[in-house]
Amino acid sequence: MPVGALSRDAAGVVGAGAVSREGIWQRLHAMGEHRGRRGRVYPLAVLAAVWLCALTAAGHDRVTAVIEWLAGTTEEERRRLRLPYDPFDGYRLPSESTIRRFLNDTDDARLARALLDPPLADPAPPKPASPEAAGEAVRAVYALDGKTSRGAKRADGRQVQLVGVADQATGRLVNQHEVDSKSNETKAFRPVLEPLDLACDLLTFDALHTVRDHLDWLVTDKKAHYLAVVKGNQPTLRAFLAALPWADVPVADTTHDHGHGRDETRTLKAATVEHAEFPHARQAVRIQRWRREKGRKPSRETVYGITDLAFEQASAGFLADAARGQWIIENRQHHVRDVTFGEDASRSRTRRGPVNLAIFRATVAHAVRAAGHRYVPAGRRACKTATAALDLHGFP
Known part of the structure; x- marks a missing residue:
């Protein structure tokens, strides 16, 4: 079996036995795939988890910072991120172009449903008379x-x-x-x-x-x-x-x-x-x-x-x-998004990039507050390690 095929199959198995808070992995996988099977190594759910956890740590607001954050993760943290595993080279890390393509091409409506956890309307709700x-x-x-x-x-x-x-x-x-x-x-x-x-x-x-x-x-x-x-x-x-x-x-x-x-x-x-x-x-x-x-x-x-x-x-x-x-x-x-995450200063402009970044920032801000931090910057500083970010968002 080719190494690439083994890596793709392993991505859906690593960590599959764990139970996440409120089905975080299930919600991310529910985004589906807009890409073809050929050449696909990293599921969208995995790339979304990488972006979410990397953006949680203070100072990681750019694509290059996400790559640096990934490079500093441990083997256990990469397992929790469900990165594809290669028996010869270990866990495979996505390239900068892969990280960037995910941000620019992922449908923001699907990402919002997965991360913002909105009160979704019933497709056919019963309508009262008045x-x-x-x-x-x-x-x-x-x-x-x-x-x-x-x-x-x-x-x-x-x-x-x-x-x-x-x-x-x-x-x-x-x-x-x-x-x-x-x-x-x-x-x-x-x-x-x-x-x-x-x-x-x-x-x-x-x-x-x-x-x-x-x-x-x-x-x-x-x-x-x-x-x-x-x-x-x-x-x-x-x-x-x-x-x-x-x-x-x-x-x-x-x-x-x-x-x-x-x-x-x-x-x-x-x-x-x-x-x-x-x-x-x-x-x-x-x-x-x-x-x-x-x-x-x-x-x-x-x-x-x-x-x-x-x-x-x-x-x-x-x-x-x-x-x-x-x-x-x-x-x-x-x-908060302007001052803490530098949204107004961000130059991301390609396709869905600006919208998806705003969704990630809003998700991090809410998770930090829900964890008991009064101020978002302090909460982000408390998530210096990838383990802290994974725990914050409930990844098993």
């Missing part, structure tokens, strides 16, 4: 927002734009979609949400995505709820909300924050609305922010929002927390 029949309690709250990878530019000079969805409770990214080159961020609304099970969940987003068709689809097809910000892109609706008799509506929720030289007070008023001429709208929300920063003049901002949740389904305090939680995706995803 949104209310799906249950009055909100199960979870998600935030949707876009991000530009400033260092990654396509051949036509366009920057890579990503739209992601994160769990407000944990900051965990659950799905991501790249904006088409001939489109804009609004067109990514449905593709990024379509695979997710959002029944009885609440989705928050900025004014850019406050579009009639989107909200109707979200409530009717996905059986979800929305809290939408209303600004100038919906002038008629904004004028309607601004004209409501807010002076007669009592303040329902007030929060105070102090930190980093800034004092901020937020008040929220909520009112039941009729004839809003917007899909499924049941409550209007007005949020006023008073902010005072050291060395600057005090500022005041008024933001209007609308939701399909009735007064009986969502308290003012809940809506205030959900509106503020929109920043979770910025603070715990975008900021």
